[in-house]
Amino acid sequence: xxVDRLVSIIMTLLEKERxxxxxxxxxxxxxxxxxxxxxxxxxxxxIPVRSRPGVGGGFEIMPAYxxxxxxxxxADLSAILLGLSGLSNVVRGDELVNTLAKVKSLIPAEKxxxxxxxxxxxxxxxxxxAGNKSVQPYLEIIRTALQDHKLLCFEYTxxxxxxxxxxxEPYQLILKGSHWYFQGYCHIRxxxxxxxxxxxxxxxxxxxxxIPREFPKPILDFTEIVETMQTEIKIRIHKSVLDRVLEYCTxxxxxxxxxxxxxxxxxxxxxxxxxxxxxxxxxxCECLEPLHIRTAxxxxxxxxxxLYDHVGVE
Numbered sequence: 660x661x662v663d664r665l666v667s668i669i670m671t672l673l674e675k676e677r678x679x680x681x682x683x684x685x686x687x688x689x690x691x692x693x694x695x696x697x698x699x700x701x702x703x704x705x706i707p708v709r710s711r712p713g714v715g716g717g718f719e720i721m722p723a724y725x726x727x728x729x730x731x732x733x734a735d736l737s738a739i740l741l742g743l744s745g746l747s748n749v750v751r752g753d754e755l756v757n758t759l760a761k762v763k764s765l766i767p768a769e770k771x772x773x774x775x776x777x778x779x780x781x782x783x784x785x786x787x788x789a790g791n792k793s794v795q796p797y798l799e800i801i802r803t804a805l806q807d808h809k810l811l812c813f814e815y816t817x818x819x820x821x822x823x824x825x826x827x828e829p830y831q832l833i834l835k836g837s838h839w840y841f842q843g844y845c846h847i848r849x850x851x852x853x854x855x856x857x858x859x860x861x862x863x864x865x866x867x868x869x870i871p872r873e874f875p876k877p878i879l880d881f882t883e884i885v886e887t888m889q890t891e892i893k894i895r896i897h898k899s900v901l902d903r904v905l906e907y908c909t910x911x912x913x914x915x916x917x918x919x920x921x922x923x924x925x926x927x928x929x930x931x932x933x934x935x936x937x938x939x940x941x942x943x944c945e946c947l948e949p950l951h952i953r954t955a956x957x958x959x960x961x962x963x964x965x966l967y968d969h970v971g972v973e
Contacts, residue, residue, distance in 0.1 A: 664689070668697055669706060672720045679717035736770075737777035791857045794839055798856070801841050804829045804864045808871055811843065813862040815854060823847065826865075827854070830874040842877050853877050885928070892927045892952055895920055897943040904944075907936065927952070934959060 664687050671678060671686070680691045687694070698708050698718055707721040804811050811827050827843035830851075834840075839856040851874060896904055898919055907926060914922045927933050929952070937944055937956060946953045 665697055665701060665704075668694075669701060672708065672718060677711065677715070677717045677719040683718070734777070736774045740774065740778040793860070793862075794856045797859060797862050798832070798839060800862055800864050801829055801832060801856075805832065808868050810865040810867050810869055811862065812865055813859045816858045816860070825854075827852070828869045828872070830871070831877070833877065833879070835879055842874065844872060844874070851875060851877075888928050889926045890928075891924045892949060893947045894923050894925045894937065895945045895947055896923055896940065900940050900943040903940065922947070929955075938963075 667687065668683060671683070680694045683694045684691045698710075701708055708718050709721055710716070710718055801811065803809075808828075811825075811829055813825055813827075814822055815825050816822050824847075826846040828846075829841055829843045831842045832839065833842060833853070840853050841856065842851060842853050844850070845852045895916060898921065901913075901921065904923060904925070908923065912924045912926075916922045925937075927937075934956065937946060938959060946956050
């Protein structure tokens with residue numbers, strides 16, 4: 660894991676006066692090119708590392724720069740521990756344990772209790788309550804492929820159930836909302852694509868490697884686009900689904916309708932996803948207006964009912 664290697668390189672540079680790129684590469688079992696990228700990342704993080712050429716040369720932290728336990732405030736160390744603890748639900752193995760141990764070694768003894776209390780005030784757990792059990796092992800496979808620059812092959816189910824077999828160069832893992840995605844260059848589409856892990860099956864990491872490309876960052880914020888597409892419809896809901904409706908709009912959209920019901924100005928886009936949301940509330944939700952959406956929902960309910968008009972297959 661890169662963060663573990665970066666922390667370990669910093670610790671090594673603090674302990675040694677100077678060390679060469681090849682020695683670091685051998686110690687961490689990576690290429691010298693990777694070490695140079697890591698040193699650049701460390702410099703960008705604000706820790707000045709310089710390189711001395713010639714015999715006895717190598718990398719060293721500038722003598723004027725001192726990293727000691729006082730550099731980090733209680734809030735700094737709490738934030739680092741919080742972030743690393745959140746990763747524990749995604750990253751397995753000794754690498755994260757080692758990183759946590761090294762960060763905790765920076766905590767002065769008199770601040771240990773205070774910092775751990777603050778870090779424990781927030782819990783980040785990205786693992787699902789239930790659902791697709793393949794997502795967690797897929798995260799491990801993709802993470803390994805990202806590190807080793809190996810191609811991934813899998814079957815992908817897109818909209819309307821269309822299935823294709825993809826070969827992809829992986830570049831980035833993304834947690835958006837409550838779903839995991841990864842961005843990669845698809846050899847079938849000859850373009851970058853964002854894939855949702857829950858829609859993947861038969862994932863395999865191939866032995867074939869690839870030369871990394873410069874990849875664009877995916878667009879993850881569609882707020883403005885969605886807002887231009889959305890309209891508000893009026894629905895009447897029973898209080899028993901109030902908590903679920905609050906996932907899609909705020910309290911200021913609700914008006915009480917006696918003790919049992921609410922009238923809600925519900926944000927809506929006319930596509931299958933939003934119709935499915937309303938249908939998912941069952942008989943605890945009624946679309947009042949506009950008429951054409953109310954009629955469309957009625958048609959979908961009739962189509963569903965028709966499935967049960969005949970005797971099921973034994």
